[in-house]
Amino acid sequence: MSVNPELQGRVFPPVASYLVGREKVREFSRAVFATNPINHDPEAARAAGYADVVAPPTFAVVVQEATLAQLLAEPDAGIDFSRVVHGDQRFSFSRPIVAGDLLTATLTVASVKSLGGHSMVTAESRVVDAAGAHVVTATSTLVVRGDE
Numbered sequence: 001m002s003v004n005p006e007l008q009g010r011v012f013p014p015v016a017s018y019l020v021g022r023e024k025v026r027e028f029s030r031a032v033f034a035t036n037p038i039n040h041d042p043e044a045a046r047a048a049g050y051a052d053v054v055a056p057p058t059f060a061v062v063v064q065e066a067t068l069a070q071l072l073a074e075p076d077a078g079i080d081f082s083r084v085v086h087g088d089q090r091f092s093f094s095r096p097i098v099a100g101d102l103l104t105a106t107l108t109v110a111s112v113k114s115l116g117g118h119s120m121v122t123a124e125s126r127v128v129d130a131a132g133a134h135v136v137t138a139t140s141t142l143v144v145r146g147d148e
Helices: 020-030 043-048 057-073
Strands: 082-095 102-115 120-129 134-144
Touching: 020 057, 057 082, 057 102, 057 120, 057 134, 102 134
Parallel strands: none
Antiparallel strands: 082 134, 102 120, 120 134
16 A cells, blocks of 8 residues: 555644653753753753743653654554654754743644655644744654565
């Protein structure tokens, strides 16, 4: 089964909101070797002008994950997860993610392309805060390997 080209342009419903926890930010920071004090110490973050610890930029994938799960579970998508390779990841921020943020993400399938028997699905997850203000757009390109 190949990837359904009619996915392109599809917008999925927003996923359940994600409350960014201080300890989750600290754990993620340690995992990615982020050593800036604003990623670990609330006082350092406040001194830098933030309400609480600041998540490293790639923390946005934690919020994006639920939107990608929607895409992969879509019955008519034609995406066999056992054949998926993560091809690219990009972020476009309006502001950093901070502990205490209540974030909601909505996924749009930006494109579906075929290339040499494989499919490339680019999905954009727009993440907003509790006030509806844009925080980050996380863009992933998934490569779905064709038959071998």
